[in-house]
Amino acid sequence: xxxxxxxxxxxxxxxxxxxxxxxxxxxxxxxxxxLLENYIPHEETIKRLFDIEMKNLHLYGYGAKNLIISMVxxxxxxxxxxxxxxxxxxxxxxxIKLLHKPLILIDGVENVLKKLHGKYRLVMITKGDxxxxxxxxxxxxxxxxxxxxxxxSHKRSEDYVNMLIKIDCAPENFVMIGNSLKSDILPVLELxxxxxxxxxxxxxxxxxxxxxxxxxKFTVIQSIGELIEIF
Numbered sequence: 001x002x003x004x005x006x007x008x009x010x011x012x013x014x015x016x017x018x019x020x021x022x023x024x025x026x027x028x029x030x031x032x033x034x035l036l037e038n039y040i041p042h043e044e045t046i047k048r049l050f051d052i053e054m055k056n057l058h059l060y061g062y063g064a065k066n067l068i069i070s071m072v073x074x075x076x077x078x079x080x081x082x083x084x085x086x087x088x089x090x091x092x093x094x095x096i097k098l099l100h101k102p103l104i105l106i107d108g109v110e111n112v113l114k115k116l117h118g119k120y121r122l123v124m125i126t127k128g129d130x131x132x133x134x135x136x137x138x139x140x141x142x143x144x145x146x147x148x149x150x151x152x153s154h155k156r157s158e159d160y161v162n163m164l165i166k167i168d169c170a171p172e173n174f175v176m177i178g179n180s181l182k183s184d185i186l187p188v189l190e191l192x193x194x195x196x197x198x199x200x201x202x203x204x205x206x207x208x209x210x211x212x213x214x215x216x217k218f219t220v221i222q223s224i225g226e227l228i229e230i231f
Contacts, residue, residue: 007194009169010116010231012146013178014126014133016200017224019140020104023202025067028098032071035090039078049074050205061153063129068095099132103139108225113145115228123167124149125160125176127183155183157190164191177227181209189215198224 015021029049033042040048052070060066071091076083116122124146126133133151137143150163164174175194178184185195186209194217221227 008173009121011123011176013184016179157187180207
């Protein structure tokens with residue numbers, strides 16, 4: 001990929017691009033399956049939980065809050081009799097442990113940010129609960145490298161348009177880097193901006209996109225360290 005001189009602003013996704021996120025949620029889901037294993041198989045628990053999360057998405061958004069509330073709702077849907085408070089407490093504890101997980105940075109991220117800081121305008125663009133994402137950003141220590149940080153409820157093309165207006169950046173001067181084709185890549189390509197996909201080894205079902213992307217401003221790299229050569 002050749003980055004044209006027109007690029008002035010680089011957007012970085014956060015979860016599973018700058019730091020590890022999805023494996024923590026998978027671990028929490030596994031613990032929840034074990035909580036209900038005497039009632040329904042693990043596969044059924046995962047399906048019910050996901051369906052309820054999707055139903056609740058417009059109410060609670062993305063992140064641990066939706067997962068926690070959806071776990072409680074799943075318990076109530078599985079156990080038809082009066083639900084023991086122990087089940088509820090166990091589900092809440094799974095969510096609390098998730099929120100207190102140590103932040104693990106993706107290898108090579110800080111070196112890339114140091115190299116690009118000052119050469120381009122760097123923008124962190126993350127999606128999820130405001131407080132939850134602010135906590136991760138603070139733990140990462142990465143805020144000092146970014147000219148602007150945007151925490152979105154959704155990552156649709158119109159959300160990127162609003163962000164670009166806010167930072168006074170034309171779409172052709174912007175490139176977005178992230179692990180989610182659905183949230184980080186496709187909405188940006190709709191604006192005719194550049195997009196770089198860095199696949200992560202685990203992807204949440206809701207973020208899956210299986211169709212091939214054929215766009216002149218789209219490229220795929222295997223590690224964030226490759227950005228140093230690109231830019």
